[in-house]
Amino acid sequence: MKKKVLLTGGTGFVGKYLTQMLLNKGYSVSILTRTPKKNTDDISYYSWDVSAGSIEEKAVLDADYIIHLAGESIGDKRWTVARKKAILDSRVQSTALLASVLQSNNKKVKAFISASGVGVYGALNGKGICTEDTPAAHDFLGKVCQEWEKAADTIAKLGIRTVKIRTGLVLGKDEGFLKKMAPLFRRGLGSVLGDGKQYMPWIHIHDLCAIYLLAIENEEMEGVFNAAIEDSTTNAIFSKTLANIYGYSLWMPKIPAFVLQLTLGEMAILALTGRRISNDKLLLLGFRFEYKNLDLALRDCLNK
Ligand SMILES: NC(=O)c1ccc[n+]([C@@H]2O[C@H](COP(=O)([O-])OP(=O)(O)OC[C@H]3O[C@@H](n4cnc5c(N)ncnc54)[C@H](OP(=O)(O)O)[C@@H]3O)[C@@H](O)[C@H]2O)c1
Numbered sequence: 071m072k073k074k075v076l077l078t079g080g081t082g083f084v085g086k087y088l089t090q091m092l093l094n095k096g097y098s099v100s101i102l103t104r105t106p107k108k109n110t111d112d113i114s115y116y117s118w119d120v121s122a123g124s125i126e127e128k129a130v131l132d133a134d135y136i137i138h139l140a141g142e143s144i145g146d147k148r149w150t151v152a153r154k155k156a157i158l159d160s161r162v163q164s165t166a167l168l169a170s171v172l173q174s175n176n177k178k179v180k181a182f183i184s185a186s187g188v189g190v191y192g193a194l195n196g197k198g199i200c201t202e203d204t205p206a207a208h209d210f211l212g213k214v215c216q217e218w219e220k221a222a223d224t225i226a227k228l229g230i231r232t233v234k235i236r237t238g239l240v241l242g243k244d245e246g247f248l249k250k251m252a253p254l255f256r257r258g259l260g261s262v263l264g265d266g267k268q269y270m271p272w273i274h275i276h277d278l279c280a281i282y283l284l285a286i287e288n289e290e291m292e293g294v295f296n297a298a299i300e301d302s303t304t305n306a307i308f309s310k311t312l313a314n315i316y317g318y319s320l321w322m323p324k325i326p327a328f329v330l331q332l333t334l335g336e337m338a339i340l341a342l343t344g345r346r347i348s349n350d351k352l353l354l355l356g357f358r359f360e361y362k363n364l365d366l367a368l369r370d371c372l373n374k
Pocket residue numbers: 078079080081082083084085102103104105120139140141142143144160164185186187188237238239240241246247
């Protein structure tokens with residue numbers, strides 16, 4: 071019998087790629103979503119409404135594994151008070167809802183695997199490389215990631231193997247960050263953001279999904295793991311590489327930090343700050359990244 075993996079947020083960027091990878095590996099997939107579609111031969115859809123606390127419990131009760139990706143996008147809209155609450159609640163309350171279904175039914179899935187972000191470390195530009203032991207930051211994203219991981223820990227306390235994937239900037243075809251940036255660069259309008267010195271720990275979508283698969287299959291894997299390439303890509307290097315792939319050298323002036331701050335408000339922190347990340351913990355588990363070179367990863371995503 072096929073093992074069943076329940077994905078929350080399975081309709082998103084990571085979820086769609088991961089669904090395909092899991093199906094290719096012989097798993098059966100179900101998806102918890104706010105807008106269920108008609109089931110297909112391969113995928114069952116279940117509905118939930120996190121803010122109302124409602125969920126089709128069968129989704130959880132039938133699952134062998136849960137991968138929790140759901141959450142309001144952090145980069146789509148300005149961080150108003152209401153938006154910040156939605157970003158936090160959609161992650162923490164959704165985890166709590168899953169935990170309550172698991173607990174009240176005494177259901178033991180084989181593993182609960184939650185997304186998290188390297189934003190947990192805050193803006194540590196130039197101050198060393200963050201390992202999983204680096205303390206969390208006290209800024210907004212640091213707090214979101216901490217609360218999100220703390221909620222996942224309540225599931226660990228039920229005796230369920232729990233893994234938290236602190237994810238860097240995910241690169242994929244026509245999705246995520248590249249979907250926003252590629253059209254500008256394609257038109258020759260790419261530029262460096264701020265002083266360009268901020269680190270941009272990145273990961274190719276294929277490698278990220280392979281890490282989720284490893285988290286399912288390797289029973290030794292537990293706790294937090296950084297998921298990003300350990301290099302020293304800065305925004306300037308990233309922008310230069312992207313421009314070169316489109317056949318030109320950057321010529322546009324750098325976009326000053328204050329312009330981004332005026333346009334994006336507090337969310338400008340996403341564009342203007344970063345940190346370097348260690349992935350040693352994953353390597354020690356035997357994980358090998360397929361895409362370690364930024365140029366090759368970008369070319370794959372851009373079909374170049
Ligand atoms: N992409 C990146 O670069 C990156 C980097 C670091 C961390 N991450 C984290 O990894 C996870 C997956 O990322 P992604 O890029 O695939 O995100 P995404 O494309 O924005 O998809 C997230 C999914 O979450 C669900 N969702 C959104 N708001 C929700 C709400 N209020 N209640 C319940 N579900 C909600 C949506 O599913 P439905 O519409 O079907 O309900 C959506 O498809 C996210 O938690 C993200 O923060 C991503």
